[in-house]
Structure formats: C-alpha cells, structure tokens
Amino acid sequence: MTDRFPARSRGVDQALAAAATEAPREADLAFDRLYRSSRDDVYAYAAGLLRDRAAAEEVTATAFERAYRKRSRFDPQRGNARGWLFGIARNAALDELRRRGRQAELGTDPIDPAAFAGPADAERSELRLMLAAALKQLEPRERELVSLKFFAGLSNREIAQATGTSESNAGTKLHRAVNKLREACDGAL
Amino acid sequence: MERFSDNEDIGAALATLRPSPRPGFAAELDERVAAGFPPAAKARRFSLVTLRARFRGLSPQRFAFASAGTAIAAIVIATVVVASVDSGTGPKTAGPQGSLSSEFSGAVPSAPSRRLTEPNAAVGASGGSVGEQSASAAPSYGSDAPLSRPAHREIERSAEIGLLADPADVADDSAQVFSAVHDVRGIVLRSNTTQGAAGQAGAHFDLLIPSSKLGDALAAFSAIDEVGSRHEATADITAPTVAVADRLRDSQAKIGALLTQLSAAETEAEADANEAELRRERRRAARLGARLDNLHRRTTFSRVSLRIETGAPSASSGGGIWGVEDALGDAGHILGIAAGVTVVGLAILTPLALIVLLTWLAQRTWVRFRRQQALSRRV
Numbered sequence: 001m002t003d004r005f006p007a008r009s010r011g012v013d014q015a016l017a018a019a020a021t022e023a024p025r026e027a028d029l030a031f032d033r034l035y036r037s038s039r040d041d042v043y044a045y046a047a048g049l050l051r052d053r054a055a056a057e058e059v060t061a062t063a064f065e066r067a068y069r070k071r072s073r074f075d076p077q078r079g080n081a082r083g084w085l086f087g088i089a090r091n092a093a094l095d096e097l098r099r100r101g102r103q104a105e106l107g108t109d110p111i112d113p114a115a116f117a118g119p120a121d122a123e124r125s126e127l128r129l130m131l132a133a134a135l136k137q138l139e140p141r142e143r144e145l146v147s148l149k150f151f152a153g154l155s156n157r158e159i160a161q162a163t164g165t166s167e168s169n170a171g172t173k174l175h176r177a178v179n180k181l182r183e184a185c186d187g188a189l
Numbered sequence: 190m191e192r193f194s195d196n197e198d199i200g201a202a203l204a205t206l207r208p209s210p211r212p213g214f215a216a217e218l219d220e221r222v223a224a225g226f227p228p229a230a231k232a233r234r235f236s237l238v239t240l241r242a243r244f245r246g247l248s249p250q251r252f253a254f255a256s257a258g259t260a261i262a263a264i265v266i267a268t269v270v271v272a273s274v275d276s277g278t279g280p281k282t283a284g285p286q287g288s289l290s291s292e293f294s295g296a297v298p299s300a301p302s303r304r305l306t307e308p309n310a311a312v313g314a315s316g317g318s319v320g321e322q323s324a325s326a327a328p329s330y331g332s333d334a335p336l337s338r339p340a341h342r343e344i345e346r347s348a349e350i351g352l353l354a355d356p357a358d359v360a361d362d363s364a365q366v367f368s369a370v371h372d373v374r375g376i377v378l379r380s381n382t383t384q385g386a387a388g389q390a391g392a393h394f395d396l397l398i399p400s401s402k403l404g405d406a407l408a409a410f411s412a413i414d415e416v417g418s419r420h421e422a423t424a425d426i427t428a429p430t431v432a433v434a435d436r437l438r439d440s441q442a443k444i445g446a447l448l449t450q451l452s453a454a455e456t457e458a459e460a461d462a463n464e465a466e467l468r469r470e471r472r473r474a475a476r477l478g479a480r481l482d483n484l485h486r487r488t489t490f491s492r493v494s495l496r497i498e499t500g501a502p503s504a505s506s507g508g509g510i511w512g513v514e515d516a517l518g519d520a521g522h523i524l525g526i527a528a529g530v531t532v533v534g535l536a537i538l539t540p541l542a543l544i545v546l547l548t549w550l551a552q553r554t555w556v557r558f559r560r561q562q563a564l565s566r567r568v
Contacts, residue, residue, distance in 0.1 A: 035222050040210060047208035057214045062219065065226045072251075094560035130201050140564045150203035178199055185199075 388500025
C-alpha cells in the first residue's frame with residue numbers, strides 16, 4: 001500500500017494502517033463480553049417482570065443501548081458490571097411499567113405452559129404449571145426478585161446492587177418470595 | 190405434602206420457566222450491538238431528544254470538559270464584546286466627527302418662558318437714572334444671545350476637548366488654537382504652553398467662545414490634531430436668571446418709589462433717611478445687575494477647556510509606539526474586564542445553576558418514586 005503513495009505520505013499511511021489494526025477500546029471489549037454473557041438473562045428478567053414478550057424485547061434493547069451509551073461511566077468500584085447492567089435494565093423495565101400506567105395484559109405470556117406438556121414428565125409439567133400460576137400471584141416486587149435470581153441468575157449481591165438495597169435485605173425479601181411460591185404450590189394440592 | 194423440599198428444588202423448577210428471547214430478536218440485537226447502536230434515520234436529525242441522548246452518553250470527565258470549554262468561550266466572547274463596547278464609548282477613540290455626549294446638569298425648571306428684557310446692571314451704575322432700559326444695554330457680547338437661547342431659555346454650555354500631538358507640533362497647534370478662537374471672536378482667558386519631550390510638552394487653554402459659534406469652534410479645534418477626548422455639557426439656567434431679573438425689577442421699582450418720597454420730603458431728617466435707604470437699594474440693584482450680567486455672559490459665551498497632550502496618552506491611543514508597558518496595561522485591562530464578566534456571569538449563573546440542580550434532583554427523586562410506585566401495582 002505504501003508503494004502507491006509518495007514518500008511524503010508515508011506518515012499518514014502508517015497512521016491509517018496503525019488505526020486499522022488498532023485493537024478496539026477496552027470499554028468496547030468489556031461491553032461486548034457483558035452483552036454476550038447477559039443478553040438472555042436481561043431478557044428473562046424483563047419478561048419475568050413484565051410478562052409481555054414485546055415489552056421485554058423493547059426493554060432489553062433499551063437497556064443495552066443505555067448501557068452502551070454509558071459504558072465509559074461504569075465504575076468497577078461501585079459494583080460489578082452485571083449489577084450495573086441490571087440496574088439499567090431495571091430502570092428501563094420500571095419506566096416501561098410507569099409509561100403504561102396500567103396492568104400489563106398478557107398478550108403473549110413468556111411462560112408457555114404448553115412447553116411443559118409431555119407424557120414422560122407429566123408430573124414435572126404439572127409442577128411447573130402450578131409454579132407459573134403461583135408466580136403470577138406474587139407482588140411485582142417479589143416477582144422482580146425471583147426474576148433477577150432464578151431467571152437472570154444474579155447473586156444476592158448483584159440483586160442488591162441492581163435494586164439499590166443491601167445484600168441482606170435483598171436476601172431476606174427473596175427468601176420470603178420463595179416461601180410464598182412454595183406455599184402457593186402446596187396450597188394448590 | 191410438600192412439592193418442593195428446599196430452595197434448590199424450587200430454584201431448579203423456576204429455572205425451567207426461564208423465558209428465552211426469540212432468535213429473530215436476538216439476531217437483530219446482535220447486529221445493533223455490533224454496529225454500536227447506530228441512531229435511526231429519524232433520530233439523525235438534530236432535535237432536543239438527540240441532544241439529550243448525546244449529553245447523557247457523555248462521561249463525567251467529557252461533560253466537565255465540555256462545560257468548562259463552553260464557559261470559557263462564553264467569558265472570552267463576553268470579554269471581547271464588553272471590551273469593544275467599552276473602547277467604543279471611551280474618550281480615547283472619539284474622533285473629530287465622533288459622537289458627542291451632552292450632559293444636562295440639573296432638571297429643567299418649569300419657569301415661565303419669557304424673553305428677558307428687564308433693566309440690568311447698567312441701572313445701578315447710572316446712579317439714579319431709573320427708567321426703562323432695553324436689553325441692548327446688556328454687555329456687547331449679548332448680540333449672540335438669541336441664537337444660544339432656543340425657545341427663550343437660558344442655556345449655559347461648556348466643552349472640554351483634548352488633542353493628542355507630537356511634541357514638535359505643540360507650538361504650531363497652539364498657534365492654530367489662537368487663530369481658531371480669533372475666527373469665532375472668542376476670548377482666550379488663560380493659556381499655558383510647554384515645550385519639551387513627549388509627556389512633558391503640551392498646552393492648556395481656557396477659552397470663552399460665543400455660544401452660537403461653539404460648534405464651529407469645536408470643529409476647528411478638532412481639525413488641528415488628533416482628538417483624544419471631547420466632551421460637551423449643557424445646563425439650563427433659566428430659573429436663576431428669571432429670579433434675579435425679577436428681584437432687579439422689584440429693586441428698581443423700589444428705587445423709583447424712594448425717589449418719589451425723597452422729592453416729597455418736608456424735613457431734613459426725612460430726606461436724609463430717604464437718601465440713606467436709596468443708597469442701600471441702589472447698591473442692591475447694582476449687585477443684582479452684575480449677577481444678571483454674569484448670567485447673560487454664561488449663556489452668550491461658552492467656556493471651553495482645551496488641552497494639547499503628548500507622550501503616554503498619545504501612545505495608548507495608537508498615536509505612538511506600542512510597547513511592553515502598553516501591552517501590560519492592555520492585558521490588565523482585559524483581565525479586569527474578564528474578571529468582571531466572570532463575576533457578573535457567576536452572579537447570574539449561580540442562582541440559575543442552583544435552580545437547575547434542585548429541579549434535576551426533584552425530577553430524579555420523582556422518577557425514582559414513580560418507578561417504585563410502578564412496582565407497587567400488580568402486573
């Protein structure tokens with residue numbers, strides 16, 4: 001390539017070549033890693049909270065876009081990246097709830113009971129259906145914690161970071177929510 | 190019977206309910222992420238929404254740099270504007286045809302508008318010849334009075350003019366000043382001319398110029414050399430003039446009455462008393478006449494102070510060599526203006542920034558509250 005340019009252009013040429021081979025910024029790489037590891041988790045959390053696939057997709061896209069715009073503002077000293085990302089996702093989900101200002105109708109329930117039907121594990125399918133029904137009966141705050149914990153796979157520490165509470169408080173509330181689920185399932189017998 | 194023996198069981202069961210994104214959505218989001226979330230075509234147009242999004246995307250450091258840069262640029266622009274306005278209205282740039290600032294000292298009184306034809310000081314000087322005397326008995330320079338008294342008001346005018354000259358030109362400029370004064374039939378009350386080096390050489394003139402020719406005289410002075418400063422002022426002295434004239438007329442009437450009494454006096458003592466009072470009244474009339482004459486002189490002649498300067502003032506106005514001292518002076522001037530602009534800007538911006546901050550905090554708190562409220566609703 002340098003042969004095509006006169007000698008006085010060599011500096012610019014070298015700079016362009018260096019720019020072309022330059023590694024992406026560390027923040028971009030970190031974001032890419034975060035996206036790949038968390039895309040499905042964020043969607044699962046949003047869908048579990050909103051119970052609306054379309055809204056969950058919108059919230060997921062919004063959350064990652066906001067995170068991308070703010071990626072240079074992430075401070076590792078204030079928590080890990082997943083907690084930070086889910087804080088953004090939570091705000092986007094709550095904004096969606098706030099914007100709708102009404103109870104979300106289940107246009108398409110993300111938890112499809114038909115998926116559990118099958119002769120081989122009929123009992124398991126029944127349990128799942130009961131669990132899904134019990135999940136619907138939870139308060140949004142409790143369902144949010146369950147979604148963060150069991151759908152998104154966050155640790156209690158990350159849940160605390162995302163929801164702005166203490167780790168022990170998050171653990172206590174989560175324990176209560178799980179107990180409610182268990183009681184609801186037992187009561188359905 | 191318990192369906193889930195422990196949290197692990199229920200956790201495992203919940204994990205099987207985990208929603209998964211559609212492959213189409215996942216692929217679309219992958220593409221957007223790979224492309225760095227390019228803005229949509231509609232959003233590419235400039236709008237408050239895109240601007241807000243850009244600001245939100247800025248890191249705190251970049252936002253601080255951008256804010257500081259904007260503030261510095263605003264201060265520089267304001268300093269340049271204020272400095273240019275300041276120099277534009279300052280005395281140093283007033284050219285020969287520059288705008289003049291008229292200064293009205295004192296409010297114009299609502300005195301009756303009438304032409305002054307009362308007897309004047311000549312009455313007292315004539316010693317007993319009390320009678321009608323026209324305004325023609327006023328001083329000889331009173332011929333210009335009607336032109337300097339529009340609408341019959343007594344207007345006193347004065348002017349100051351500063352010329353900037355090279356030391357070698359001071360003598361020649363002074364001669365031209367004398368010539369200009371002579372041309373308008375003015376009076377040189379005082380003059381002082383000094384020869385020497387720059388800064389030492391100069392001249393000062395106290396002049397009386399017929400008010401009707403003040404404009405011509407100032408134009409002639411301005412043509413002599415570079416004008417460093419020029420200032421004109423006016424004062425309405427109609428009220429004191431009318432008051433003095435009224436008192437003079439009363440005094441003259443009293444003198445007439447005393448003369449009548451004197452001629453009718455039957456005893457020696459009565460005649461002596463009348464003469465004594467007549468002398469006092471004549472002295473009073475003389476004083477009033479002199480005051481009225483002085484007031485007339487102030488309106489018919491304008492006092493002009495003219496200075497011819499050399500050296501530092503000339504250099505600062507561009508007439509000399511611009512040196513390090515001038516640069517330091519200019520730098521100090523600019524810094525002073527910049528400091529002033531900064532202080533004024535802070536005085537304006539600080540309350541605004543406080544309001545914006547409080548509004549932002551309130552909005553942030555409100556949004557958080559609404560988000561928590563949204564979670565309280567059953568979905």
